[in-house]
Amino acid sequence: MAEAQFDRAAEDLGNFTALEHLNVEIPNQGLASDFYLVGMGFTRDPFLFPGTNNMWVNIGKSQIHMPTGDALVFRGHIGIVTPDREELLNRLQGVKKNLADTKFGFKEYNDHVFATCPWGNEFRIYEPDVERFGNINLGLPYVEFTVPPKTAKKIAKFYRKIMGAKTCMEKNGHGKAAHVKCGLNQELIFRETDRPLPEFDGHHLQVYVEDFGGPHERLQKLDLITEESDRCQYRFEDIVDLDTGKTLFQIEHEIRSMTHPLFNRPLVNRNPAQTNRNYILGGDNWVYNLPDTVGPSGRAMDPLKAPKAPTIAKRRALRAQATA
């Protein structure tokens, strides 16, 4: 029997393989550019939606989509990892004047900078932390939703049973919370609150799933599908109590198969520190991942001592010993 050298289950993703984008409508593309591109330091997708009717913004391997329309606001906050707190604060300070008549604001906390977009979406921006966020130095590791009391456990059950996602419960001083794994180092968090919550306004998030048909069948049985978008995508909104059928919380989910043409599309991320007056040739692109390693291979150097020596290697070693 081979010794347990690795935590194999730690590498399991469950059915959600990536949280790719969030979508909020915004009323003013100019103000959004000031906040998301200049202030936050993100990059506008140069290839899709280059006009004033929509903007896609790249954050590592994730995006925020912003079609022009009435402002939509996530009920909770969005977690961001970006290097260099000082540079972030300088950039946010720099857009203060342009965003003066909006909901924009920012504040420093010990482990993050809190920032609000011109229409009220809230961000907690952390510096890279491999233990907490994995090997990224730019990305969108989580979205945390504030949900009504006594719903977190039931929400976890819904994602586990209907969507096939991996879930776990967290209890700390900030209220009971359900964590739903959304691919490598990404998750949705549902934290209970006693505070009144605004009505759901139609914002959405998009995830890629490996099992596309299974959740669809189960959602259809519950009559929860709201849109059969195309071959590779469907949508639903209601997260329901599987015992009573009662709606626990609403978010529009875009569920995409991994055969979707946009899956794993490479995204351009610029280095926001580059300026025309302080320029590094070759320094335009941001490397948004940190070094990762699969660790020691676990290969036994002596095939005779290997827990289950491959027959050919074993024979070869015995032959070598015999002729020595």
Ligand SMILES: [Fe+2]
């Ligand atoms: Fe979308």
